[in-house]
Amino acid sequence: MGPTIVTEFTPWASLTGGALIGLSAVMVMALFGKIAGIAGITNGALGAVVPMGRAPSDRNWRIAFLAGLVAAPLVYALIGGTVQQTVSDNLVGMALAGFLVGLGTGIGSGCTSGHGVCGLARLSSRSLAAVLTFMASGIATVFVLRHVLGGF
């Protein structure tokens, strides 16, 4: 959404950042024995606010994990990094996008981290099917918004 912004190809930064994401996923497995899926962790933490039938027994580390996620860009800026972020200000579109992301990861039991990173690393065929599906629907959505509906 919004005008297309040309972004720079950053293979080394992306590889480094990816390795950090992997390190965190390994920590969550080695420490807590859990999949580091952000949708799942959010869902477990949400149980603290909204009762959802069976309450997760250990939600406090999940809330702390989310606090770490929120702190990350601030810490990165503090140590001198530049946080680049271009967010659409089409609020109706962003509301719809947020709802679909939440609903889809809730129904499909995972997102880019749970199915993408952790699931594929476990060689789960279920996660592979999820990844191929959300990649395809994401690519199709961007194609329609940018090249069929013309920019948006």
Next chain:
Amino acid sequence: MRNFLGFVSGLIFGLGLVISGMSNPAKVLNFLDLAGAWDPSLAFVMGGAMLVTYLGYRLAWQRGRPLLSARFDLPCDRSVDRPLIVGAALFGIGWGIGGFCPGPAWTALPLLSSGILVFLPMMLVGLWLGSYGKNLSILASKGIVR
């Protein structure tokens, strides 16, 4: 200690998202835009993350149990069922509209753009509805192995 280590894990994950460019919707949308301003960077994020996770998981599992928990809790469902595909398809559409998946949505919060202030609460509502609806109706797909 558990909460501190949870926080550190989240901080490292978030720094990974910020450094890799995954937390920038413009970069995500360009990755998905094969017919336009294609930016293949995010393939490197997935590659780096999967390589470290693949190797690290196997090291972690060798110990037999996690450091702070009784056992490894892994999904054992391997079935490709309707909720999985429908859910993943809906998620992909939302991802393609907004450029945010759940992790980057959290790291975007302190920057307080108007878009994320709408996106994140709607994501939480959708996540709650989706998880609740899935458990209500079709099938619970959680299990424990190892």
